[in-house]
Amino acid sequence: MPGSRRGLFSCLHSECDDDCNSGFQGKGIAEALQDLIASFYAEAFDRLPFDGMADEQVQELLRAMCGGGVCVGLLDPVSNIILNTISLLPRDFQPKPHPRHQRRSKRLAGAAQPDWICSGISSLSYCSLVTFLVSYFGCLTDQQAARYLHWASANLAIAVLLVEHDLYAAEPQLPNPASERTQAALKCAATRGRHRAPDVLVRLHTSPLSWQRLRAAAPFLGSGGRNLTFDDVNTVIESLRYQESASLDLQVNLLPDRRGVVVYCREFNADEGKLIFNNTSSMNNNGGSFAVFSIMAQREGDHFASLRGNIPSISTFLDKALKTSQQGRGGLESCGDACEYTESLRMRLHGTIHALYLKVFTMLPSDVSRRLMRYILFAGHCYGPMDPVSNIIINSIWHSIVFPLPSVDSESQVYDILDTLSMLRVEVRSLRGLIALIQANSDCSVQRTMERLCSNCCDLSQAMHTSHGFAAAAEAAQHPQQAALGSFLSSLTPRILDKLRPLLSTTNGTLSSESLNQVECILAQEFRETALQFAFAPEEAQLCQEAKNTLLRRRSEYEDTRLFIRSELAKVLKKYASEHPHEPKYVPSDLWCC
Structure with a gap:
């Protein structure tokens, strides 16, 4: 149906939209946003109590606005400017009227107000807003972030909801001030905007305040709030003092x-x-x-974010985007697989799949993790007839039975995952397999396929699968035993799956060794013929002397790094245990990820 496609907020006014609004692309959208931000500064200047303030305090307020009055924050842009500006005033700042009690035009206060503030700080605010979105999601380009901000009228809270909508979040969520994700994005945004005290901005928007203090600030903080008085400035300063005193x-x-x-x-x-x-x-x-x-x-x-008021529904912005789209060549119902939005979906899915593998490692007991880790990283792909986590475990156990990897020097060898690159290959190949599994039974484009995967969090357990689909998935994912894996996945009948599911379900977040041993027994019994078929594996390839030397050197470097990180982690855990004797004592496990 028309308008069913997501990604409009990302693609409109981009290269995907070449023949529509041709005068509003690339640099044009940045200029339009900076003009909008400049109007926010004009409004913030009008709402701050410059009128009647002593000259030296006017200059102090202007310096604070230029030093960090960016419009980044979790309120509306104007309120963010006001709050960020006041946060940089000295804590002993006491607004006082001009000694002559002259009423001056706000537009003339400080003489240089309109140009050197609005032009410079608007550009910095634009960069800060873009940086927040790029840091917060990790799968957007600067140009995409600018387009989302355009649709959201430079309101970060709304822009986050629009991105969540396009990326098929189950329930689009506003940024949580208490989350490390939000705090890290605010820190990056403040730094990019040359804020003179980025930590102050982060604390300002993420530290809690009592309801009494928030109620006192509600009339002048929020969209359409009233102009501030001297008392209002003092109210904010007192709230900031309270935030800063948490360490006391x-x-x-x-x-x-x-x-x-x-x-x-x-x-x-x-x-x-x-x-x-x-x-x-x-x-x-x-x-x-x-x-x-x-x-x-x-x-x-x-938090101050609780004062932002009602956020318009996404449907309001979607209607506007649809009308804009329909003004072009029949809209943007089909968009190329090479556009930025498709790449954002791909990066989003890589993040989702990475989280699935981390979940597997936290679910497995240490003895099983030690035994299965090489198989998970080598061939534990997440496609199959069950949910992704169960598929990873089943595929890894099956491969350990039918295609055991060459033994290591010591059976007690401990492996650690020292960085995410160790998991990158299996994650990328798993995504290729998931895409091929869907496309084997439909004519969906890559973009549509990714949208389906995003909306289902890569879970295809409810879909109908065929042997052809599993074979295509194994081939696309470059599984080391493509034909055998395709045959194995096709052979997992409903009867076998019903026996496996209870053993792979968990209530406390971890699986027992006994349950996993039963899974291994079931697979060995049900697929004994397959195991016998591949019992005589081809002879191992022999490395040349130069390759052996390289491998030994890399293994030695890995072992040195592993032992160093483990020793440092042990020191940290020991220190924590001594400082928190009433809590459980933590020790480095046999398998850990970072």
Whole structure:
């Protein structure tokens, strides 16, 4: 049906849209956004209390705006500018009226206001906004980010929802101020915008405030808020002081005789937070009995983002995009497989598949992980008749039975995954197999196929599969035993799958060794003929002396790196255990990923 395709926000005003709006592409969209941002600065300037303020304080406010008053944040752009500007004022800043009580035109205050602020800071804000989206998603180009910001009128919260919609998120989510993902993106955006104190901007938008403080700021922070008074500026400054003082909520001093400690705790108001006291039972430690007393200061409330008000529904922006699309050559219902949007889908799927493999490693017990890790990285593809995680485990176990890899020097050899490149090959090939599995039974384009995979999180367990499809998937994925894998996946009848599913389901996040041993027994029994068919594997290829030397050198380098990282990790865990004796003691596992 018309308009059923997603990706319009990414493709409109791009190379995919060459004959539509030809005067609004590339550099044009950047200029349009910067003009829009400049109008936000004009509005922010009008809402800040420059009128009647002492000359030296006007200059202080202007310097703060130029030093970090970017429109990046989780509120609307104008409110972000206001908040970011005030956050850079000295904490002893006390707005006071001009001694002559003259009322001056805001447009003339500071004399140089319109040009040297709006042009320079608008360009920096544009770069900051683009950087936030690119950092937050990791699968967008700068040009795509600019197009999403265009549709969102430079509002980051809305732009995030539009990207989530195009990438088939199950439920598009606004940026969570408390998440490390949001905080990292804000830090990158502030740095790109030459903010003079990026950490201040991050803390400003991600540290909680009491509801009382937020209610006091609500009338002037938010889209269409009123002009600020001197008291309003003081209200924000007081809130910032409260945010910055979090490190002082709990302080501990050791008494001179070392036989006691003094703990200073903030006295929270009813809606600001609380102190949590805990006294654990005695424990044995180095032959002595110790009791552990803990006090935790927990702030309560919400973030400035809670003041942003209602966000328009995606359908509002989608209707506008559809109307724009229909003004061209019949719209953008079919877009080439080589466009930026297709590459974004591909990168999104790579991220999804990477998370699936990490989940597998966390589910497997250490003894099974040690035994199966080489098979997972070598041939544990995620396509098949079950969910992706189960497919990875089943395919790896099957390969270990039918095509055992050459033994290593020591059966007790421990392997660690030291970086994501170790997993890249199997992840990329798994995606190729998933795409081929869908296209074997349909005439979908690559883009449409990726959209389907995104919407299903790579789970094709509910789809109808054929032996031809599995063979095509194994071939496209360059599986080391393509024909055998295709035959194996086709042979997994509903009866066998019903026996396997309970053994691969988990309630506490991990699988037992017993369940996985049963899976291995079932596969060995059901596919004994296949195992016998390939029992006589071809003789191993022999490396030349130069290749052997290279392999030995690489193995030695890997082992040195592995031992170094393990030793450093052990030190960190030991330090953590000594500082948190009431928590479980953590030790490096036999398999870990980073």
